[in-house]
Amino acid sequence: MKKIGLIGCGMIAEKGHLPAIKQVPELQIYALYDHNFESAVKLQQHFSVPHAYKTEEEFFSSDIDAVVICTPAPVHYKNVLDSAKAQKHVLCEKPLAMTEKEMLEMEKVMNDAGLQFYIGFNYRFSQSSIDIQRLLREQAIGEVRLLRLIYNWHLHGKWEVNKDGERVDTPLRSGRMDEGGPLVDCGVHQIDLARWWLKSEVEWQHGIGVWLDTYEAPDHVYLHMGHGCGAHTKVEVSFSYNATSRDPRTHFLYELIGTDGVIRYNREEHSFELRNSHGTQYLPWNPEKSFVGMYREFVNALATGKTGDMPTARDGIIVSRIARTATEEAIRNRDKPSSKNPSSQLTAADVHVLSDPEEIPIDYIDLPMKPLEIHEGHPSFSSPLQPIKSKRDGKKSS
Numbered sequence: 001m002k003k004i005g006l007i008g009c010g011m012i013a014e015k016g017h018l019p020a021i022k023q024v025p026e027l028q029i030y031a032l033y034d035h036n037f038e039s040a041v042k043l044q045q046h047f048s049v050p051h052a053y054k055t056e057e058e059f060f061s062s063d064i065d066a067v068v069i070c071t072p073a074p075v076h077y078k079n080v081l082d083s084a085k086a087q088k089h090v091l092c093e094k095p096l097a098m099t100e101k102e103m104l105e106m107e108k109v110m111n112d113a114g115l116q117f118y119i120g121f122n123y124r125f126s127q128s129s130i131d132i133q134r135l136l137r138e139q140a141i142g143e144v145r146l147l148r149l150i151y152n153w154h155l156h157g158k159w160e161v162n163k164d165g166e167r168v169d170t171p172l173r174s175g176r177m178d179e180g181g182p183l184v185d186c187g188v189h190q191i192d193l194a195r196w197w198l199k200s201e202v203e204w205q206h207g208i209g210v211w212l213d214t215y216e217a218p219d220h221v222y223l224h225m226g227h228g229c230g231a232h233t234k235v236e237v238s239f240s241y242n243a244t245s246r247d248p249r250t251h252f253l254y255e256l257i258g259t260d261g262v263i264r265y266n267r268e269e270h271s272f273e274l275r276n277s278h279g280t281q282y283l284p285w286n287p288e289k290s291f292v293g294m295y296r297e298f299v300n301a302l303a304t305g306k307t308g309d310m311p312t313a314r315d316g317i318i319v320s321r322i323a324r325t326a327t328e329e330a331i332r333n334r335d336k337p338s339s340k341n342p343s344s345q346l347t348a349a350d351v352h353v354l355s356d357p358e359e360i361p362i363d364y365i366d367l368p369m370k371p372l373e374i375h376e377g378h379p380s381f382s383s384p385l386q387p388i389k390s391k392r393d394g395k396k397s398s
């Protein structure tokens with residue numbers, strides 16, 4: 001049994017991490033700390049946690065094996081350095097830190113202390129993500145050429161009403177926008193998935209921003225990435241999509257396009273399908289993230305010392321760098337007419353020389369699997385999926 005301490009008792013601790021830790025028998029949630037002690041006590045009572053501490057010193061000197069960091073991004077650097085000093089393994093929420101220098105230092109300090117250091121890219125552990133990875137391995141859509149990964153949402157709306165009756169931006173919005181905006185905060189999950197699914201590094205990239213809001217960072221971002229394997233990924237992510245609408249809607253979509261078909265996952269429609277030359281297969285839909293899956297892998301990593309599928313700090317550093325570079329590129333080119341908007345200055349060498357809430361829709365967290373839905377007129381084919389041979393197999397391309 002590994003004892004877990006959690007620092008930062010806010011939204012994601014309550015809705016994502018703590019319920020998941022409680023579902024993994026080899027883990028015990030043992031200690032909590034928040035600089036607002038009342039928040040720690042509230043979650044201590046709700047999740048029956050043995051200890052909630054008033055000071056960081058008491059928390060770090062308690063009998064815990066690992067620290068889960070759920071504080072805001074600017075606090076992660078200090079939390080990780082304190083964990084290393086106290087000889088505790090770390091699972092840190094994304095984004096890892098505010099600058100690359102900090103992230104590299106965090107990684108080095110943890111490595112030097114001989115400790116494991118992971119980042120909470122929990123989208124990898126959704127059963128649908130795992131199914132996509134298997135389908136790509138089986139070449140179910142031939143050679144993958146393009147991923148379209150879209151997450152456009154409202155970040156719980158733009159405004160709240162202050163005590164003077166004025167409409168002001170929510171603290172969540174101003175905080176997340178000041179930390180880098182939607183690509184740095186949410187889009188990092190999509191960037192991680194693209195690298196993870198394709199097993200191929202990003203060799204070049206181009207970021208474009210759209211400003212509906214008034215922050216320095218763009219609130220609607222396009223990122224185009226070129227992978228070493230030749231595939232492209234387009235990420236589109238927004239915090240301002242329907243942010244002022246009375247009845248907001250959200251788009252959350254994955255489309256993986258290959259030489260023989262398309263895999264399409266739509267969170268809002270709860271649909272997940274594969275269309276290729278064999279026909280159409282309707283796959284069981286699952287929520288886009290799994291904290292429970294992440295903790296099952298985390299406990300394996302702690303027990304064996306082997307990373308397995310856990311996203312490492314290095315993954316976090318590479319992904320954050322891509323997201324921040326694209327956001328900075330968008331800001332730099334904000335006032336240029338699009339015809340003069342240069343393509344990225346980031347080259348393969350830059351990427352490889354690294355030594356570095358969104359709303360959690362509650363309904364989407366680790367829900368039990370939905371039964372397979374077969375729609376009339378679109379029968380799911382029953383034979384197991386066969387790998388599809390490329391026409392060019394064994395032949396030189398012309």
Ligand SMILES: NC(=O)c1ccc[n+]([C@@H]2O[C@H](COP(=O)([O-])OP(=O)(O)OC[C@H]3O[C@@H](n4cnc5c(N)ncnc54)[C@H](O)[C@@H]3O)[C@@H](O)[C@H]2O)c1
Pocket residue numbers: 007008009010011012013033034035036039070071072073075093094095120121122185289357358359360
């Ligand atoms: N992986 C995901 O799906 C996902 C989703 C949402 C948020 N997040 C990430 O989780 C982190 C936390 O987000 P949240 O929405 O829960 O934020 P939140 O503001 O709801 O909670 C943060 C908590 O940290 C506490 N805190 C702040 N500074 C502290 C300090 N110096 N020491 C101790 N406690 C401190 C606050 O009191 C608060 O309780 C962020 O990095 C965010 O990007 C991840």
